[in-house]
Every structure is written in C-alpha cells, then in structure tokens.
Amino acid sequence: MSVVEPRDAAGVAAALQSAAAQNLAVIVRGGGTKSAERSSAAVLLSTTRLTEGIDHVAGDLVATVPAGATLAAVNSVLCRAGQWLPLDPPRSNRATIGGIIATNDSGPRRHRFGTPRDLIIGIEIALVNGRTAKAGGRVVKNVAGYDLSKLLCGSLGSLAVVTSATFKLSPVAPYSQTLVATVSDIRELGLLARAIAELPVAPTAIELQSPPHHLLIRFETTEQAAARQSERVRAVCIERGATCTILSGQPEADAWHAHESGVFGSEGTIVKLAALPTDVAGILDRIGTIVTERREVHAIIGRAALGIVLLRLGGTLDAQAAIVSDLRREVSERGGSAVLSSAPPQLLQDIGRWGPATDAVPLMRAVKQQFDPLNTLNPGVGAWEP
Amino acid sequence: MNHAFLLELARVVAPGGLITEASDLLTYESDALVHLRATPDAVVLPRTAAQVQQIVKLCRREGVPFVARGHGTGLSGGALPVKNGIVIGLSRMNRILDVDIPNLRAVVEPGVTNLEITKHVAPFGCYYAPDPSSQVVCSIGGNIAENSGGAHCLKYGFTVHHVLGVEAVLPDGELVHLGGPVLDTPGLDLLGVLVGSEGTLAIVTKATVRLLRRPEKVSTLLAGFRSIDAAGEAVSAIIANGIVPAAVEMMDRLTIEAAEAAVHPNFPKTDAVLIVELDGPESEVDELFGVVESLCQGCGASTMEVARDQTQRERIWKGRKAAFAAMGRVSPNYYVQDGVVPRTKLPEVLRRIRELEARSGLRIGNVFHAGDGNLHPLICYDEAVPGQAEHAEQVAGEILTYCIEAGGAITGEHGVGMDKRTYMAQMFGADDLDAMQRVRCAFDPSGSCNPGKVFPTPRLCGEVPGPYRPHPVEQAGLAERF
Numbered sequence: 092m093s094v095v096e097p098r099d100a101a102g103v104a105a106a107l108q109s110a111a112a113q114n115l116a117v118i119v120r121g122g123g124t125k126s127a128e129r130s131s132a133a134v135l136l137s138t139t140r141l142t143e144g145i146d147h148v149a150g151d152l153v154a155t156v157p158a159g160a161t162l163a164a165v166n167s168v169l170c171r172a173g174q175w176l177p178l179d180p181p182r183s184n185r186a187t188i189g190g191i192i193a194t195n196d197s198g199p200r201r202h203r204f205g206t207p208r209d210l211i212i213g214i215e216i217a218l219v220n221g222r223t224a225k226a227g228g229r230v231v232k233n234v235a236g237y238d239l240s241k242l243l244c245g246s247l248g249s250l251a252v253v254t255s256a257t258f259k260l261s262p263v264a265p266y267s268q269t270l271v272a273t274v275s276d277i278r279e280l281g282l283l284a285r286a287i288a289e290l291p292v293a294p295t296a297i298e299l300q301s302p303p304h305h306l307l308i309r310f311e312t313t314e315q316a317a318a319r320q321s322e323r324v325r326a327v328c329i330e331r332g333a334t335c336t337i338l339s340g341q342p343e344a345d346a347w348h349a350h351e352s353g354v355f356g357s358e359g360t361i362v363k364l365a366a367l368p369t370d371v372a373g374i375l376d377r378i379g380t381i382v383t384e385r386r387e388v389h390a391i392i393g394r395a396a397l398g399i400v401l402l403r404l405g406g407t408l409d410a411q412a413a414i415v416s417d418l419r420r421e422v423s424e425r426g427g428s429a430v431l432s433s434a435p436p437q438l439l440q441d442i443g444r445w446g447p448a449t450d451a452v453p454l455m456r457a458v459k460q461q462f463d464p465l466n467t468l469n470p471g472v473g474a475w476e477p
Numbered sequence: 478m479n480h481a482f483l484l485e486l487a488r489v490v491a492p493g494g495l496i497t498e499a500s501d502l503l504t505y506e507s508d509a510l511v512h513l514r515a516t517p518d519a520v521v522l523p524r525t526a527a528q529v530q531q532i533v534k535l536c537r538r539e540g541v542p543f544v545a546r547g548h549g550t551g552l553s554g555g556a557l558p559v560k561n562g563i564v565i566g567l568s569r570m571n572r573i574l575d576v577d578i579p580n581l582r583a584v585v586e587p588g589v590t591n592l593e594i595t596k597h598v599a600p601f602g603c604y605y606a607p608d609p610s611s612q613v614v615c616s617i618g619g620n621i622a623e624n625s626g627g628a629h630c631l632k633y634g635f636t637v638h639h640v641l642g643v644e645a646v647l648p649d650g651e652l653v654h655l656g657g658p659v660l661d662t663p664g665l666d667l668l669g670v671l672v673g674s675e676g677t678l679a680i681v682t683k684a685t686v687r688l689l690r691r692p693e694k695v696s697t698l699l700a701g702f703r704s705i706d707a708a709g710e711a712v713s714a715i716i717a718n719g720i721v722p723a724a725v726e727m728m729d730r731l732t733i734e735a736a737e738a739a740v741h742p743n744f745p746k747t748d749a750v751l752i753v754e755l756d757g758p759e760s761e762v763d764e765l766f767g768v769v770e771s772l773c774q775g776c777g778a779s780t781m782e783v784a785r786d787q788t789q790r791e792r793i794w795k796g797r798k799a800a801f802a803a804m805g806r807v808s809p810n811y812y813v814q815d816g817v818v819p820r821t822k823l824p825e826v827l828r829r830i831r832e833l834e835a836r837s838g839l840r841i842g843n844v845f846h847a848g849d850g851n852l853h854p855l856i857c858y859d860e861a862v863p864g865q866a867e868h869a870e871q872v873a874g875e876i877l878t879y880c881i882e883a884g885g886a887i888t889g890e891h892g893v894g895m896d897k898r899t900y901m902a903q904m905f906g907a908d909d910l911d912a913m914q915r916v917r918c919a920f921d922p923s924g925s926c927n928p929g930k931v932f933p934t935p936r937l938c939g940e941v942p943g944p945y946r947p948h949p950v951e952q953a954g955l956a957e958r959f
Contacts, residue, residue: 150713150821151850152721173719195666208669209638216912224912225905230817232635232849233886234624234673235893235904236931237913241637241669250665251912262719285579291693293757316761365661369579398659426658445663450653454919455665461915474664 094135099143100215100223100254103136107252108221110134111467118469119248121190122161124182125433138189141254149174153212153229155257158189170263177204177261181355189253194432195245198351199296199309201394204261207244213257214240216250219467223254231259242458247472250462264311269296269343270321272306272333277379277391279331280306281372284395286327288368292320299375299395300350306333306395307350353390354403360411360434364393364400364418366427371398377421378402387414401432408435412442419446445474478518478561482539486521486563489531494569496520505564508551509611512866513895517544517558522566526644526652526682532565533680534650542925545680547587547619550611552813553894555622555675559928565680567618573597574683581688582641582658587618587681591625594686603688606633609890610798618681624673626890628724628797629754631848633689635890637672644683645671648921658685670916675892676927678920692756695723696766697790699752700773701745701780705729705843708749709824711776712847715753716820718772720765725848726752731807732800732842732855739803742796745780751847752797800844801855808840808857812869815891816880820850829879830854837872839865851889852880878903893931902933911936 097103110117115133122139141159148154149172156165156176162183166175179198180191190196192214197206204210213227216239226239243253274280280299283306287297296309308324310317325335338346354361366374371393378400382388387410393400404411411434419429423446431444456475459466470476487495496502497519506514518541523529536543542562549556558564571588578601583594591612594605608627609615615625621643626635633639642656656668671678702708708727715722728736733744744750753769755762773781784790804811818826827843830852834841842855854876858869877887877900887893887900901910910932918938920926928935 148819148821150716151819152716153819195661205638208666209634218912222908222911224909226909226913228884228886228904230819230850230885230889232626232630232817232846232851232889234635234890235886235888235897236901236910237670237916238624238637238673239670239912239916241666242916244669245661245666262721265719289690291690291758293761312761313764316758316764319760320758363661365659367577367580367659399661428659428661428663430661430663449663450651451655451664451667453651454647454653454667457919458665458667458916461919462912 092133092135094137096137096140098140100217103138103141103217103252103254104221104223106134106136107217107219107467111219111465114465115467116470117467119193119252121159121187121193122182122185124186125190125194136252138187138252141189147172147174152260153231153257154260155213155229155255156188157255158187158192158253160188162186162188162191169260173263174260175263176210176258178207178210181351188256192244192253192256193246193248199298199307199347199394201399202297202397203293203295208241210258211240211244211256212259214243214253215255216243217252217254219251219463219465227257229257248469249459249473250468252468266314266317267309267311267343268317268321268337268339269307269309269346270324270328271336271338271346272308272328274304274306274333277301277304278372278376280304280395281375283328283331283333284371285368286331287324288396290323290327292323294320297394297396298350299391299393299400300353301391307346350392354392354401357403359389360404360438361432362402362404362415362418363430363432364402364422364427366398366400366422367425368396368398370422370425370427371395371400374400374418374422377418381414385410387411398427408438408441411438415442423447444472448474479539482535482541483519485535486519486532489528489535490521490523494522494524496522505546505558505566508546508549508554508556510552510554510894510896513554513557515558515560517562517564520564520566522569524569526646529565529646529680529682530650530652533646533648536563536925537648537650537923540925542928544927545618545622545676547616547622548590548614550615551619551623551892551894552815553888553892553896555892555894555927555930557895567616570682578603581690582685583688584683584685585617586683587616587621589617591615591617591620598688602691604691605686606639606689607636610801617684617686621672621681621684622674622676623890623892628726628846631725631846632721632723637669639687640668640672640684641687642685643668643671643681645679645681647679648923648926653679656685675894675931677917677930678926694759694762695754695756695790696762697752697754697784697793698766698769698773699744699750699782699784699793700778701747702749702751702777703747703779705749705827706824707777708751709847711751711773711778712820714772714776715769718768720755720769722753722769722848723756724752724754725846726797727845727847728797728800729843731840732804732844735803735807735842736796736800738806740795740799742792744796747779752793797844801853804842804855804857809859809861810857810866812856812858812873814852814854814856814873814876815888816852816877816885817889818850818852818880818883818885820848822883822885823847823850826852826879826883830876833872833875837868839869839872841872846889849889850885852876874900895930898931898933901931
C-alpha cells in the first residue's frame with residue numbers, strides 16, 4: 092500500500108485523480124480513530140498535513156478549519172476568544188475535523204448542539220476528477236445552491252475528500268456542572284431521561300451510562316442558572332428513587348472522561364442504535380436481558396432523550412452477530428436502526444454495516460455514481476453496496 | 478398541450494383537480510415575486526402521493542417538465558411555471574396526519590401551513606420553530622424546498638434542522654423515504670441536500686417535523702437607537718458577551734415609518750430599532766436579559782421597552798413581520814433583496830447601501846436579521862415611471878454584489894429560484910456548480926423537475942466523467958509517496 096500525504100486541497104485532488112486513473116482504490120484517513128484499513132486499498136490518503144490556516148472570526152461566531160486539524164487543536168485556538176466548536180465526539184484530541192465530518196460524529200452534548208451536520212455552514216472538497224469545489228460559505232444563513240456540506244456529513248469519505256469546512260460556533264459557558272443520578276434498574280434510565288426532558292430546563296447533555304446505571308445531566312450556563320436547573324432535576328430524580336451527586340471542576344471532567352472510555356476506551360465492536368426517544372426504555376430493557384443471559388455487552392452509553400444508544404460488544408463474532416441482528420429486528424419495526432460504527436471486517440461482511448436496505452438505496456447509489464463513478468473512494472462503506 | 482395527455486391527467490386527479498382555463502391559470506402565473514410571470518399549460522391539484530406519482534410518471538412518459546408549488550409565497554420565482562410544462566399544486570394535500578407529543582414529532586402533508594403546525598400542538602405546550610414572516614400562509618412543502626428560516630433561526634436553525642424525514646416522489650415517479658422518525662438513518666444524508674433544493678430534486682408528499690416545547694420564559698426588548706451603527710454596536714456587544722439570543726432584528730427609519738403606518742406597533746421614531754429576544758429557563762433568561770439591557774444602554778439606546786406580556790410581545794413582532802407588506806404604504810412598489818453578509822461586515826455594507834440610495838435616487842428601506850447578517854433591503858420604486866422597475870432591479874443586483882464582496886451570500890432564506898440564478902456564477906466557480914449539479918443528475922437525470930431554476934446553466938447529465946489522465950502527484954510536488 093502506498094501512502095500519500097498532500098499538503099493542500101489541490102494536492103488531494105491530484106492524488107485522487109491519479110489513483111482513479113490507475114483504477115486504484117483510495118482509503119482516506121484522518122486521525123485514524125475510526126477507520127479500519129482494508130487490505131484491498133492501494134492508496135492510503137492521509138489528511139494529517141492539511142492543518143494550516145484556522146480562520147476564526149469571533150464577531151461572526153464562525154471559523155473555517157482545515158480537515159486535518161484535530162478538534163482539540165481547533166478548540167484550543169477558538170477558546171482564546173471564549174468560543175468553541177460545540178462537538179464532543181470520542182477521542183477529540185486525535186479525531187480530525189475531516190474524520191468527524193465524514194462520520195458525522197458527536198458526543199453527549201449532541202443533546203444541545205447537534206451533530207456536525209447541524210453546525211457546518213460551508214465546505215471545500217476534492218473530487219476524484221481532480222477538481223476542488225466548495226459549497227455553502229462563511230455566513231450562518233445561506234441558501235444559495237445545494238448544501239453539499241450536509242451531504243458530505245456522514246458519507247464516510249465515499250463521495251469526495253473534505254479539505255476544509257466552516258462551522259458556526261458557540262460561546263464557552265462561564266460554568267458547568269453535572270448531576271449524576273444513580274438508578275437501580277436499567278430501564279429507569281430511559282424513563283427518567285424522558286421525565287427530565289419534559290422539565291423547563293436546558294441541559295447540554297442527558298446521557299445514560301451502564302454499568303453501573305447512571306444518568307448524567309450536564310448544565311453549562313451561568314453558575315446561578317446551572318444550580319437552579321440542577322435543583323429542579325434533582326427533585327425529580329429523588330422523587331423517582333434515584334440517588335444524586337452533583338459534580339463540577341475536575342471531578343466533573345473525570346466523570347465525563349470515564350463515561351467516554353466506557354465504550355471507546357477499549358477495543359470492541361461499537362453499535363449505534365437510533366430509536367424513538369420513547370422506545371429507549373424498552374431497548375435498554377432488552378439489552379439488560381442480553382447482559383443477564385450472556386456477557387457480550389460490555390458497556391452502554393447514549394443520548395437518552397434523543398434516542399441514540401451506543402453499545403460496545405465483545406465475545407465471539409457469532410454472538411455479536413446474533414445480538415446485532417436481534418436489536419435490528421427490534422428497532423427497525425419502529426423506524427429505527429442499528430448500525431455498526433466500528434467492527435471487525437468479518438462481522439461487517441457477515442451482517443452488513445447498515446442493516447436492512449431502504450427504498451433510498453438506489454438514489455444513494457446514483458449519487459455515489461455521480462461523484463465517484465469508478466468506486467475509487469473508500470469502497471465498501473456505502474449503504475448501496477450489495 | 479396534447480389533449481390526450483390532459484385527459485389522462487384529469488383521470489388521475491378527478492373532477493376539479495385539473496385547471497386549463499386561461500382565467501383560472503392566472504393564479505399560478507407567478508409566486509410572490511410577481512414581476513416574473515409565465516403561464517403553465519395546465520395545473521393539477523393532487524390529493525395523494527399516489528396521484529403525484531401518476532402525474533409525474535405521465536410527465537416523464539411525455540417529456541413534460543413540471544413545477545411543484547405550495548402556496549405561492551416564494552420570493553425568488555422558484556415556483557415560476559416553465560414553458561410547455563405543468564404546475565403540480567400541493568395545496569390540497571393539507572392534512573396533519575399524526576402528532577406524537579412524547580417524541581415531539583408531527584407528520585404533515587406538504588400543503589399544511591407553517592403556523593398550522595404550531596396552532597395544532599400549542600395545547601400541548603409545543604411549537605414548530607422555523608417562523609418565516611409569511612408563516613400564516615406559507616406551506617411546509619415550500620419551506621422544505623427553500624430551507625426557510627425566520628426571525629428565530631439565530632438560535633434554532635432552519636427548516637433543515639427541524640425536518641427529520643420526508644416521503645417524496647422522484648422525477649421518475651418512484652416514491653422514496655429520506656430520513657425518518659429517528660435522528661440518524663443509515664447511509665447518505667440525502668435529506669440534508671433535498672431540503673433547500675428549491676423543488677429541483679423531488680416533490681415532497683409527507684414530512685416528519687420536529688416539535689419543540691415552549692420555553693419557560695421569553696423576554697423581548699425593543700430598543701431605539703439614534704443610528705444604525707449604534708444599534709449594530711449593541712448587537713456586537715451582546716455576541717461578544719457570549720449571549721446567543723433567540724432573535725435579533727433591526728429596522729431603519731424608513732421601515733419603522735412604514736410599519737407604523739400599516740400596523741401601528743408604536744415603535745419609537747428613531748433612526749433604528751432593535752428587537753432582542755431571549756428564551757429558555759427562567760433562571761437563565763432573567764440573568765442574561767439584565768446583561769442585554771445594560772449593553773443596549775451602554776451603546777446609547779434612546780428608548781427601551783420590555784414586553785411585559787404576550788400581547789405586548791405580539792405587538793412588537795407584528796411591527797417587524799409586517800415590514801415587507803407595509804412598504805406598500807410608503808411606496809407604490811418595492812423590490813425585496815435577501816443577501817447575507819458576515820455580521821461584522823454589516824456597518825460597511827449598510828454604508829455602501831446608503832451611498833447607493835443617494836446615487837440611485839431610489840429610497841431603500843432596511844429591515845434585517847442583525848444576529849446573522851441577513852439583509853432585507855426594500856428598494857422602493859414606481860412601476861408607472863418608465864424604466865424605474867428595471868432600475869430597481871439593477872440596484873438590487875448591486876447590493877448582491879456588495880454581499881458577495883463582503884464574503885457573504887446572495888440569498889439567506891428566499892432562495893435562488895429564477896431571480897438570482899445569474900448571480901450564482903459570481904458566488905460559485907464552475908467546479909462548485911458542477912459538483913452541485915452532480916446531485917441534480919442523480920435525482921433528475923432528465924432535468925424535468927423544476928428546470929431552469931437555481932443554476933445559471935444546466936449540466937448535461939449524460940456526460941461521462943472525462944478520461945482520467947495519469948497525474949503523478951509526486952511530479953507536482955504536492956505529495957510524497959512512501
């Protein structure tokens with residue numbers, strides 16, 4: 092396998108064109124926090140040299156950032172003016188902007204701030220025809236032309252390579268605190284989250300965690316507003332029989348670090364379930380049964396009020412396949428999905444990354460064909476693959 | 478148009494669903510951008526997605542182009558009929574199909590108006606966030622086509638952030654579901670590019686939208702300033718203090734006068750007013766609102782009115798939302814523009830607009846979303862004066878050039894449509910437009926779905942991507958091989 096590390100967008104486009112001309116597959120790699128390299132790849136295109144030129148306009152609450160920069164590096168620049176790109180995907184000290192866009196990755200604070208798709212306002216991409224193109228711009232409000240930036244979010248590098256992107260930002264809140272509610276029953280995590288979501292409070296995260304069964308509710312605002320909102324939430328938690336601890340400062344940071352590590356801190360298959368918020372309790376119940384019966388589910392976290400649950404699985408591939416197939420049956424009946432975010436190639440091959448095909452698959456294939464007719468880019472990742 | 482084809486259309490939509498009489502077709506000649514007009518050969522008014530599919534399949538068989546239309550409130554000629562084509566009017570698909578309060582979702586047909594959703598869910602303490610000024614009449618289908626925003630999108634985003642899934646008829650007549658009831662659906666985010674595609678990719682026949690719970694507290698401030706610059710400084714100070722209001726709107730003297738004449742909101746007679754609204758939990762809003770008030774005072778606000786109740790708040794917003802229509806009180810005709818500039822470039826661009834006003838001899842009112850730099854200059858003219866309408870259009874075009882030069886965009890929420898497609902080439906290069914049109918070619922290879930809109934020139938979808946020439950990157954010195 093050859094490795095190319097272009098220094099700019101034109102270099103990326105040239106590398107793609109060259110690979111396509113030789114009918115070589117290209118695997119795009121950012122910080123390497125997610126991609127599983129495949130043996131069929133002939134060219135590994137690394138974006139890690141695309142790090143020059145973070146352009147932050149604090150007065151406009153926007154920044155244009157290069158794809159190879161890590162999220163941590165970007166935020167260390169933005170925070171000088173009291174702002175940040177409000178994304179907290181796993182491994183943000185290594186995850187690059189390009190990789191985060193390609194996977195549309197986010198973390199607990201998706202509850203308030205959304206995903207890259209919700210924050211991106213402009214994009215520059217390199218295409219396999221050797222050209223570069225841009226869409227959107229540097230203003231928050233802009234409906235001129237098709238919004239390719241949203242199309243690229245979550246496309247897993249299958250259409251084009253992102254070389255830079257512009258995002259709307261948020262001010263860094265003056266204060267943060269997290270209420271940790273401990274419950275005895277996994278199902279209660281889903282029910283409690285719903286009860287909290289109905290309160291007139293504005294947390295930045297309502298995050299479930301198991302084992303042990305914790306709900307983490309984070310407030311990032313003024314100290315007084317955080318205290319008052321925590322108090323309202325605490326009252327509901329106590330009423331429902333939970334025990335509560337309030338964390339701030341270093342203990343709070345440590346708790347969130349441990350939370351992420353539960354699923355992302357060690358090797359394993361990671362499954363992302365998307366379901367209706369009211370179905371979360373039932374899904375957790377089902378997972379609880381699996382955990383009791385067998386031991387393959389190692390950790391569970393998730394955006395409890397949004398219907399997003401992440402599992403880390405271990406054990407044999409057969410056992411993992413059975414669990415994922417079982418969950419797919421359960422969630423797909425109600426419009427949900429169970430996607431393999433990260434899995435060994437054999438498991439991907441056996442049960443597929445995405446789950447049952449939808450009627451949108453032919454259209455996805457047509458879009459792929461338009462952008463990458465020779466299937467040069469990240470072959471094998473698309474929902475349109477057989 | 479072929480008589481047999483019309484008969485087939487009539488059979489699909491049943492009595493009253495096909496319009497071919499010249500006098501009845503007049504309604505469909507334009508959207509709210511009334512100076513662009515064209516007569517369609519026919520208008521069909523389906524009631525179901527299956528009917529839309531049949532109509533589109535007939536059009537495909539006959540090679541007839543079609544234009545989907547909601548309630549005709551668009552401001553860029555996006556629903557302008559095309560020559561030898563038909564209009565598919567979606568006003569009869571106007572049912573709210575399902576409301577799921579626990580999950581904060583509603584499923585609606587495209588002809589439901591924006592405000593109807595909010596009215597429908599208000600008893601549950603919920604609302605639909607995007608609030609374009611035309612929300613009383615504009616349709617959700619049209620909002621999806623245009624990615625409509627509104628005064629509160631600074632904090633809450635646009636239609637694209639509030640539509641979770643759609644059912645749509647593709648230009649070949651196939652039905653497709655993009656997105657869905659849950660937040661993440663597998664594969665490419667085609668919904669993200671469909672929203673805002675101005676009816677050029679598909680016809681949406683059903684949408685699942687996200688509802689929000691009403692915030693516990695809403696605080697609204699109306700502040701008068703002696704100059705636009707002073708009001709602009711207040712906005713900068715608010716943002717610099719880490720406060721993201723739900724809305725920040727600004728109006729200048731001419732639009733204040735017009736609004737006063739039309740709906741009597743009792744605005745102060747100053748050179749500029751600023752409407753600042755904060756919402757959220759009471760504890761947070763109360764604390765931050767005090768900061769906003771003192772910042773406005775510090776920037777020289779000459780008057781300050783805080784809405785004490787919903788009635789007072791509605792009066793303030795009525796003044797703002799009526800601004801477009803109110804221009805009719807001070808000018809026989811007006812031309813609305815929709816350019817966007819980075820917020821920090823507002824003073825510079827507004828100064829250029831004032832110079833243009835003096836030079837052109839046409840009065841220009843300014844009402845805009847100050848938080849996000851979306852300008853709505855209203856260029857006053859009198860179509861009875863020969864040449865003045867064309868002059869107004871030129872002036873509007875010059876303002877767009879200022880927006881592009883300031884690093885902004887030619888449209889913030891009205892869409893490109895027919896109106897601004899020639900300016901697309903100023904904002905985007907040929908390669909940018911080519912990349913966008915690849916999406917068009919995937920959805921609509923025959924180019925029959927709202928043709929002629931958005932892009933200055935269509936791309937031929939039959940083009941085979943050019944022969945790849947070897948282009949060793951090492952040779953160019955752009956990358957190294959290991």
